[in-house]
Amino acid sequence: xxxxxxxxxxxxxxxxxxxxxxxxxxxxxxxxxxxxxxxxxxxxxxxxxxxxxxxxxxxxxxxxxxxxxxxxxxxxxxxxxxxxxxxxxxxxxxxxxxxxxxxxxxxxxxxxxxxxxxxxxxxxxxxxxxxxxxxxxxxxxxxxxxxxxxxxxxxxxxxxxxxxxxxxxxxxxxxxxxxxxxxxxxxxxxxxxxxxxxxxxxxxxxxxxxxxxxxxxxxxxxxxxxxxxxxxxxxxxxxxxxxxxxxxxxxxxxxxxxxxxxxxxxxxxxxxxxxxxxxxxxxxxxxxxxxxxxxxxxxxxxxxxxxxxxxxxxxxxxxxxxxxxxxxxxxxxxxxxxxxxxxxxxxxxxxxxxxxxxxxxxxxxxxxxxxxxxxxxxxxxxxxxxx
Amino acid sequence: xxxxxxxxxxxxxxxxxxxxxxxxxxxxxxxxxxxxxxxxxxxxxxxxxxxxxxxxxxxxxxxxxxxxxxxxxxxxxxxxxxxxxxxxxxxxxxxxxxxxxxxxxxxxxxxxxxxxxxxxxxxxxxxxxxxxxxxxxxxxxxxxxxxxxxxxxxxxxxxxxxxxxxxxxxxxxxxxxxxxxxxxxxxxxxxxxxxxxxxxxxxxxxxxxxxxxxxxxxxxxxxxxxxxxxxxxxxxxxxxxxxxxxxxxxxxxxxxxxxxxxxxxxxxxxxxxxxxxxxxxxxxxxxxxxxxxxxxxxxxxxxxxxxxxxxxxxxxxxxxxxxxxxxxxxxxxxxxxxxxxxxxxxxxxxxxxxxxxxxxxxxxxxxxxxxxxxxxxxxxxxxxxxx
Numbered sequence: 001x002x003x004x005x006x007x008x009x010x011x012x013x014x015x016x017x018x019x020x021x022x023x024x025x026x027x028x029x030x031x032x033x034x035x036x037x038x039x040x041x042x043x044x045x046x047x048x049x050x051x052x053x054x055x056x057x058x059x060x061x062x063x064x065x066x067x068x069x070x071x072x073x074x075x076x077x078x079x080x081x082x083x084x085x086x087x088x089x090x091x092x093x094x095x096x097x098x099x100x101x102x103x104x105x106x107x108x109x110x111x112x113x114x115x116x117x118x119x120x121x122x123x124x125x126x127x128x129x130x131x132x133x134x135x136x137x138x139x140x141x142x143x144x145x146x147x148x149x150x151x152x153x154x155x156x157x158x159x160x161x162x163x164x165x166x167x168x169x170x171x172x173x174x175x176x177x178x179x180x181x182x183x184x185x186x187x188x189x190x191x192x193x194x195x196x197x198x199x200x201x202x203x204x205x206x207x208x209x210x211x212x213x214x215x216x217x218x219x220x221x222x223x224x225x226x227x228x229x230x231x232x233x234x235x236x237x238x239x240x241x242x243x244x245x246x247x248x249x250x251x252x253x254x255x256x257x258x259x260x261x262x263x264x265x266x267x268x269x270x271x272x273x274x275x276x277x278x279x280x281x282x283x284x285x286x287x288x289x290x291x292x293x294x295x296x297x298x299x300x301x302x303x304x305x306x307x308x309x310x311x312x313x314x315x316x317x318x319x320x321x322x323x324x325x326x327x328x329x330x331x332x333x334x335x336x337x338x339x340x341x342x343x344x345x346x347x348x349x350x351x352x353x354x355x356x357x358x359x360x361x362x363x364x365x366x367x368x369x370x371x372x373x374x375x376x377x378x379x380x381x382x383x384x385x386x387x
Numbered sequence: 388x389x390x391x392x393x394x395x396x397x398x399x400x401x402x403x404x405x406x407x408x409x410x411x412x413x414x415x416x417x418x419x420x421x422x423x424x425x426x427x428x429x430x431x432x433x434x435x436x437x438x439x440x441x442x443x444x445x446x447x448x449x450x451x452x453x454x455x456x457x458x459x460x461x462x463x464x465x466x467x468x469x470x471x472x473x474x475x476x477x478x479x480x481x482x483x484x485x486x487x488x489x490x491x492x493x494x495x496x497x498x499x500x501x502x503x504x505x506x507x508x509x510x511x512x513x514x515x516x517x518x519x520x521x522x523x524x525x526x527x528x529x530x531x532x533x534x535x536x537x538x539x540x541x542x543x544x545x546x547x548x549x550x551x552x553x554x555x556x557x558x559x560x561x562x563x564x565x566x567x568x569x570x571x572x573x574x575x576x577x578x579x580x581x582x583x584x585x586x587x588x589x590x591x592x593x594x595x596x597x598x599x600x601x602x603x604x605x606x607x608x609x610x611x612x613x614x615x616x617x618x619x620x621x622x623x624x625x626x627x628x629x630x631x632x633x634x635x636x637x638x639x640x641x642x643x644x645x646x647x648x649x650x651x652x653x654x655x656x657x658x659x660x661x662x663x664x665x666x667x668x669x670x671x672x673x674x675x676x677x678x679x680x681x682x683x684x685x686x687x688x689x690x691x692x693x694x695x696x697x698x699x700x701x702x703x704x705x706x707x708x709x710x711x712x713x714x715x716x717x718x719x720x721x722x723x724x725x726x727x728x729x730x731x732x733x734x735x736x737x738x739x740x741x742x743x744x745x746x747x748x749x750x751x752x753x754x755x756x757x758x759x760x761x762x763x764x765x766x767x768x769x770x771x772x773x774x
Contacts (some may be wrong), residue, residue: 001563002402003401007398008393014393015389171394174390207401209625209628209632212632213605214605218598218602222597223595238388238595238596240643242388242597245596258402258632
């Protein structure tokens, strides 16, 4: 069991109607900028609920933050924040909006060139960021209860991450009712994203952090059981609530404490999004099975444990259980109508492995994965296996 | 799934050697009072590690806080804090010392009669308490990562609880090495205490908070598997770490969110400690099986789920599984050399049910348990069943 530090000060307000409580959570004298995406919050009622809850506050708006938040849009918001002396940011949206707001929170008080926060990641410490909160409308990334974020820059085809202990939301509202109006494709993405977040912190060499592993397995099982209920047309509040809470718990820091983590699947997946615009979650479903097959010897014991505890597979030896587990994982993604081969998404995939190898080499990412020894050449082979 | 709020700002420093880091966590200009119990920290090296880590700080000491922290001792510490203008409290000990320090933290800035904080519980809000931190030397109560506490008053045979969002430790150090020197009897108590904390938040009518239930089950399974390893003479660091982390996770607030909780076992157990001085954890093991048998109809579905998921019992109908589960629970306590009948602890037990009924009635505790409808008369019957 590895040493760890854990601190997560984000306050969660979970459940139906909780948006109405946010006026008590934000200082009365705050100058708030509410930031949102493409406008779906105006159709599902969330926009009106926020406006109503904050009618006594000084509230400004900035809409139009796209999926995979782009630097070019965010610098415009940054300009607005500085010009209008905004003191509090409120992200209303999914992971893209929340990540964008984290970048803005970090950049607002940062005196250097904003892109440097990403280019040579600057950890934002407590007190260095503008206070912000989130109202989650699309469960997936877990960004509502952690201090990390990912930003894209179209002009350079880059997707880079940063964070720091100063970038936890002050509070996040999780109202499962928002799931009523989410398209099934995006719900499937959310499930696959959260599922892979757990895998990145679990599917490693054996750890001795027994409770953390069991909590990870609990999230996987709960996502599997909840998935068919939230993928039907009939809204089920409790299933929606479980789905939403699983997404948060998958990446709020808890299950990574005391264990080895990997994250190479994300590193490779981000490239596929940058090149082809494939949904983030779907890139993970493409890469994960190949990653586990390629690193089978390191991961087979944990794969077998996953087979036994999560999929109740009791037949076979370690290798057989481990192989069965990868197939079960693929079947689970397929049950969400998510394909697991790169060729399912683009015809222009033949040179992808070379592009990923080159990008990792240029960025000096020479040792990824759980043992920091996965080379750009390994990434080439894994991406090639995913064709 | 019930609405909930969750905020837990305590920073955890987990692992071997973490005590050496505390000087960075406490302000340099703090006037610290280190508070401890009977002196075991002078034998196991923790006292020296703390003194060494804080050698640049202004550090005072107050030792001698007994198990089930007594009001009479704590008021002396309170006097010392006020006279010496102490600004930071550091609890070094188990749940008794930590709970005592929470009371002191709340009372230090409270202008009324200190006992009123308990007599008519005053919730201590953020900013109302003296900052404090903990170095845990005895895993059991979970007090190192929550904001509640329990205090005893010998002269009135009372054991009362209080708390509030201002009473989270600023940080807590959890170094599994401390478990090397803990007597097996106290380790057994810690396991039983944490196990029962989980049961109080889990063994209720069915909830729809699937992930929370699975995390609760994870803690129960992990405690069961870790127990024999920490009860042997050979120190096993990883087993000690799992045990320690299970105790914290059992009562840091997470598993109670979105579910129904009970806590009647604790209410009855506290009386047995107040009358006979029986170790807290052992009173829970006495009351819990009788409580579940008495409330069998309400709890049988969850008992059956516990049988299936935690004990892998697949035979029988709901009632049979539920009954088997209670027997398994008793066997688990027995495996820790903890008896589960009141007559195993005292010969003077015959009038206990009447005393508990009278105490609850006088205190106006007319509706305990998960549905707030467990009367003092019900408590009479449950305690009588435990003879």
